[in-house]
Amino acid sequence: MKNGRAVVLVVDDIALIRMGAVDLVQSAGYEALEAQDAHEAIRILESRDDIDLVFTDVQMPGTMDGIKLAHFIRNRWPPVQLIVASGRDILEESSLPTGSQYFSKPYNDHAITDAMARLLQSKNSG
């Protein structure tokens, strides 16, 4: 949380999709940060302690994809909530950390903001 607003980190290697996701996060009233791959995401997570939720793509260049990133975050920063989106159906939801939400691309903006609100609420109440 930053100044009472939830902080969401968007991770996607495709600039236009990332831009759209950042805009979506901001329109929902959250603070948005962005990273273009898993390693940049981890650097950002290491550099600050106010990130509430990570919204990540699956297929990204580099040695770590979005699924590995999700597991890494769940281990290292357990309170951070996770939303994973992929263009490649069908991702087994069991391959994701428990409690994370999966959406296939193209996702519905409302479905994403609904999931964000739900996860952030459960985080704050739990």
Add this chain to the structure above:
Amino acid sequence: MGPFMPIKSAIFAEAPSTLAVVVLSNEPLLLLSTDLQIIAASISFCNAFAIDAATIVGRRLGTLGNGEWNMPKLVSLLNATASGNAKIEAYEIDLKRPNQKTRQLVVNAQILDDGQKDHVRLLLAVTDMTDARATARLKDDLLNDKAILIQEVQHRVANSLQIIASILMQGARRVQSDEARDHLQNAHHRVMSISAVQKQLSTSKGGKVPLKAYMALLCESLGASMIADQDRLSIAVKVDDSSVEADVSISLGLIVTELVINALKHAFPDQPKGKITVSYASKGRDWTLMVADDGIGMPTGPATPKAGLGTGIVEALAKNLQGTLEVSCAEPGTAVTVRHNADAEGQTAAPSAA
């Protein structure tokens, strides 16, 4: 002559027809004595393994070629077979020859005895599986490559659609005018409607789209983004177990998208509750698609708004599917039906053929 004596005696007992069957076998075959001397060999064996057919009879198995058949495992299995203690069935063994690639063989051996214990022979069938296995592997690789390629294409399509959807929604969030926002959101719904087909295709087999799952996904998506109060307005999907070609499903999906958007926007201005029902039923090649609402019904008189893009899309697609479009009062509400009658197909589609 000395060394040939036992061979002669072995051959002596063989019926000429038995020898002929072995020699002419398409499958590489050897007829062996119990001490692994060759009584007869098929021409196919000699050709397959580069052994001189003229001199093969009488030689011991282990001396063929450069001794590559002197495989301890094979010899021991043949001995066990000869003594009746084992049976070689589809036993896999590698044939190694100098300066040549290892061949993967499948061998079968069977004891032949006519009740005479002193006259036991072995029939050894040798199949070279190397090429067949390589072909099978190549086929597997190609299929694998194809699957990866399809996944890659699906991934790209999904990302491209996501880019389009994201840009439309960013536009919709930025514009000031309600009308412009409306148009951008409708364009977004149309993109999502086509995307839903893509999602169904990636999970279905044979390029056909199961309509029930597709319509459910489509209406859920429309409801999630257009209905603010889910307790007030709902969309029910009543679709049978039909599966249709991808392009047909895209047309049906776009028709439903336009009609549902229209109903959500206009049918329930002040109603405390409202329900839209999307139904599809087919019988043989006939089918009926209907989108009905229980709202205020169609406007009449001079207040009727002029037909928009949505109406144009519905009319064009209905025509393209060779369906007739019908708008009726559902009392309460409105029902729009697209009906396809297979018998009437030729009349409208190809008048010049008459």
